[in-house]
Amino acid sequence: MFAITDYYLLGLSREYYLLIAMRSVVVGLCLFLALIIARRGSYSRIWLHAMPLWILATGIILIVPLRPESLSTQITAVVVATMAFYLLIPNLLTVVTFASLYLSIGFLISAILFAEIAPVDTLRLALLLVMTNVVGFCALLRLESLQRKQFALLHEARDKNRQLLKEIAHRKSLEEQLRMVAERDALTGLNSRSHFMKRAKALLQSSRREQAPFSLFMIDVDHFKRINDTWGHSHGDWVLARISEACAHALRPTDVIGRFGGEEFVVALPDTGPDDALIVAERLKTQVAELPLKEEMSELCLSVTIGIAIAHGEEVDLQALISRADQSLYAGKRDGRNRVVISRKGREE
Secondary structure, X not given: OHHHHHHHHHOOOXXXXXXXXXXXXXXXXXXXHHHHHHHHOOOOOHHHHHHHHHHHXXXXXXXXXXXXXXXXXHHHHHHHHHHHHHHHOOOOHXXXXXXXXXXXXXXXXXXXXXXXXXXXXXXXXXXXXXXXXXXXXXXXHHHHHXXXXXXXXXXXXXXXXXXXXXHHHHHHHHHHHHHXXXXXXXXXXXXXXHHHHHHHHHHHHHHHHHOOOEEEEEEEEXXXXXXXXXXXXXXXXXXXXXXXHHXXXXXXXXXXXXXXXXXXXXXXXEOOOHHHHHHHHHHHHHHHHOOOOOHHHOOOOOOEEXXXXXXXXXXXXXXXXXXXXXXXXXXXXXXXXXXXXXXXXXXXX
């Protein structure tokens, strides 16, 4: 743009071509350095960011010997460039300060040497440039201070967000642990009694809507008190854990098993009629009998008694179904244990 003004002032003279060449070199170098900074530059390479400022300042200074008569115009350009250095180059206060001082001092020396200005004008120009640098320096210093405060606040907000996320994750973990404690039996890992009742009731209602068969097992470990009295409660707990594993492996993924209390387990089997229930119960009883025991318990013959209740037509009372299965269970225990007893419409088989 300045080349247009230079043409009207200088014509096609030697000074005009020198100005064109100088400005082309300055612009070309600045664009080249901007490309390098965009690709490889970082604020750790301060010298790389400083070079465009020094090149641009040198170009402005060289205008004075090439066009000394335009000094008044160049003073405005120097002031604008100095303020631009301070305001448009953030986070590089040291670099910008040295580049601005280089521009101001170099321009003042060039004006004295080539424009032959009077001492009074020299003093005015020096004061103007000093004031420009002071204002620009203070403005950039203030801006950097605000940026540091903003960064500190942002960093603090991020720390608080991280702490909040950690607290939320911790609370979710605690909620999950509480849920596991409420839903799972601590010893066997099976459903707790309350959680089993909730799931079994939903399965029973679903079976009624779909008019599908539904069976329920009550399982009791035979002579469990003798196990505790003979080998201790730790061995009794171990036996319960092994039996619960055997029962879980013998059932389908759709079946629900829970620890009902003590040595009793309860199983809900959707889509299971009387014949299939008997097959599953016999298989489960056999697997328990075949469980490997500890060496000191080799004389123990592990067995379970299973009571089965079948839901009838419109029956949706889970507690009544459990009561019938419990009656079948005690009938099996009275008859000698280690057996499967099924309740069919009020009678046991």
